[in-house]
Amino acid sequence: MTNPSLILPQYHKYLNGAPVPFSRRTRRNSEFCLVALVFVSLTIICFGAVFYLPEFKASYGGTINNVYKHIQNAGPELLLPPHGNAKHDGVLEDPHAAWDKKALFAKIDEDYLDKRKVLERPDTGDAFKQNINVKNISFYPHAESIVEHNDIGQNNENIELRQRRDKVKEMMKHSWDSYVKYAWGKNELKPVSKHGHSGSVFGSANMGVTIVDSLDTLLIMGLNDEYKLGRDWVANNFTLENVKIDISVFETNIRFIGGFLSCYAMTGDTIFRDKAEYVAKKLLPAFKTPTGIPHSLVNLKSGNSKNFLWASGSSSILSEFGTLHLEFVYLSDITGNDIYRQKVETIREFVRGLDRPNGLYPNYLNPITGKWGQRHVSLGALGDSFYEYLLKAYIQSNGKDLIARDMFDDAMASVMDNLVQTSASGLTYLADMRFDRLEHKMDHLTCFAGGMFALAGESLGSDSSKHYSELGASLTETCHIAYDKTATKLGPEAFRFTDNNEAVAVRGNEKHNILRPETIESYFVLWRLTHDNKYREWGWEAAQAFEKYCKVSGGYSGIRDVYQIDTIKDDVQQSYFLAETLKYLYLLFSDDSLIPLDKWVFNSEAHPLPVRDQNSLYRMYQSEGVVL
Template sequence: MTVTPVPLPLPLTSPDSSASSASPADPASPKSRGRGLRPSRRTVLAAGVGGTATALVLGAAAPAEPSVSADAISAAAVREEYLHGWRGYQDVAWGHDEARPISRTTHDFFAPGHTFGLSIVEALDTLFLMGEDAEVIRCCDWIEQHFDPVQNADVQIFEVVIRLVGGLLAGYQATQRPALLARARELADRLLPAFTASPTGMPYTHVNLRTGAVRGKVAALAEIGSNAMEFGLLSRLTGDARYYDASLRAYRAVISRRSALDLLGTSIDVETGRWADCTSVAPNAPVDSFYEYLCNGGALLRDAQLSSWYQTLTAAILRHQAVRAGGRLWFRSVDFRTGRPNGPTTQLELGAFYAGLLGKGGAVREGSAYFDSWTAVLERHPVLPESIDYTTLAPLDRSGQLRPEYANSAFDLWRITGDEHYKECAFRWFLAMRDRQRVPGGYTNLRDVTAPAGSARSYDDLTPGYWFAENLKYLWLMFSGTPRFDYRVGMLSTEGKALAGLRPQWL
């Protein structure tokens, strides 16, 4: 397989404003590009998805009542599956972080013996967007009565910020319940020592919520820079600048250490400021959301500095890391000082989000091409494996972790372009997830995506909390046209939390 470097594209520009406002209610809707991948969503629905769709979509017989749109049928199917997963969590794990739907047991995500009700916090704004107000109220009541931000537990800063602080902030913006904002602030206060105790301002990876003790001095970029959206919004809502100031100081410390090529390494010693790993692996983990928060944080907070950093770093990634393999766009790892290839031809599923991010940052052509690359993987492996060799599309890690990144990019690119192609791809992704990862107690990870559908040996017995925050939220927003979300200005975090655009209901 020949791997060919991709020439530097045209300078990044902002997407056309008329295209970026595309929404289900008022889409800028070019026809589907008709790439002949699989039968269309309308055809699939006609074959039985949603139960009563046949006459409505095939036109075999005129319905007695006004026909239901394919989008409405898709939205109903998405909602049904979300509630199936939610009921599974409620039945066996209510109040715990995560459910193991097959063994009907629970999983503590942050620290053994400690629960933060992670799935409850993750689900808040998704349930709100789906109009499940009774469930939202139940979740808010549990948080007000049981959520404890001062547990004697060492927690990872990155996960707490994007999952708990972000979830509480989204829940507050949906419901306007003051206790949710108060809990978010209490939790953020407990995280700040990881930033303030660091000589460079780049946070340690872990902090004890009760004692403030910090540990983990070598941090990956995502751990350092995935907080600007949550901390910036918290500063805006509370009038307390400490949170956003801490985030910006950490960002400046990293950006100031970029190479002469405008590339960044993978991990850094937060005490000395020396790079621990000098390989640029973007857009793969563990650096992925560092770049995402520059772009999205700049837009959410109207911070031109964040946006400028994003453009500078992205231009360098496209110049030095973009390659073509088999005619498809991928991103190779390189030495951040020289730009020379450095590492295997591996691409992580977690990097699939980058297609949408490129589009949001103005590189729509490159974003679309990268999305098509992952669509080719989805054609070969209906459930995306955790990692692949991008020269052959063969799986390297065969597990399927219920990841949302492909759907995330489909949603982002659909909003930018209005192209129905992205909705078709997202729905095929949804059907494969439903066919292969649905179990009586909800949804579960897979050990091996290449195993036959329904094979008991393939199930891994965990519904990760992010499934309630992300996977089906993207599809619901694409197909439902919910009035609870302002599609013109709405913005989601890396964990799918709606940090802008929610229309509150004061529940």
């Protein structure tokens, strides 16, 4: 039995004379005081905390507004747009639902890019920055590319230089944006008509030539959003599977393979290496000839190849089969597949073993019989880049390709003996030769030779170096004079040297300008090697002329007659205008450390390729699959 004395006292409240047991609703006075004290303490703490917030102290009552502004700045991820009348397929759509769907797709795309498989990470160390002179070049889809220019200072000369470079960048953006707006995915743009151009060397096939040609220029200029757009198109849309036409082996090599290889070297993005090899494999059937000299054209569907009907005796063209070496050798080095190197070395060995009239290389060679075609020799159309690639193969190999150097020296000795001429007024030019007779004409294409000879004088270190350098400067000055003699200050397609005219186009079909880069290329090379400011001034004159006479609201167009101020536009924005002309202009007004000539060599479409053993971005393939 429980002891009553151990039971705690129970307190009762009497209601109507009857005792009521204690409950939660009954309190003693002391308990009420304790609860009140706790409540007051909590109230003081809460109000004190709010009062002493920094924003509250700064402006009473402003906290809510400031918080709202912060939420606004956070973007559409937090705030839905106001109600509207959005329609989808003609049906009124809830704007919130539309926004949610858009945000969802954006998130999916973001996650996909983040999880994209990267086989090899690019080099972002000091060696990379030294070789291309950038801070965090755009390794898609992440970091921004910020080009550093060490020549930007506070004096008037450097400010002016920066303004000129920025103007060229603005020209590039106008060209690119116009192409994106009016001709996206097409080969080139008709800037006056504002639609795609299907009359290019690639015909009507939509291969995105301008996109591929522009990518490394966009990288160099730091136009990262534009580069990412182009890179996405290459990754997701570029294909040759639906192309059923004959395409040029030469043009496909210098623009597509060269463009992809340049982007791979600069970024380490393996999509470009893989695309370059994909294209190269499509070209290999053209090499199936008795001599190994490839045909000019290959059909991507059937694999059949042939030469142009107009080429002498169904011959292949010197400047075309001779302008594969840089790309194919580099492709073998980064893929470990030696087939590409073998193809171009077979070409070289065959050509090297042929007898040459007057020590010169004719422009036509039959790939079946191995015999020279029509005796036409030129450093302009049909011949030009064959000689360029002999010199640049030697440079690309870091001086190890001695066969290329010997072939170049031998060829240039014959060129100087037979083709180099001096006009009555003392202008130096390179004539064409047809059946041992000189034609005193220079193509605009020949104007690349000024830079080539100057580069040879700097690179070869031979007894001919001084003569090479002087000849390069003289030829470049002649090309400048051809520009200066026109009303538009833009050079003609070809110019002649006669008793009455020097460095002037005579025939109507020679007076047009199609935005070609060769003269600007020589200005750039001569500036880099001499630092004579006249080359920058000449380049700026040309840039202003392009802006004044070629710019239209839909891009840049070639013109029909450089000697007429109010000339007709040809309505074509050539892809090489973005790949070459604007790139060389931009580099002309940039510091020498941006794409330095001792670490990079430009292919015939101005796509920079790294010099082996001098540039850590060469990314040589290793047997275990690791790329350096």
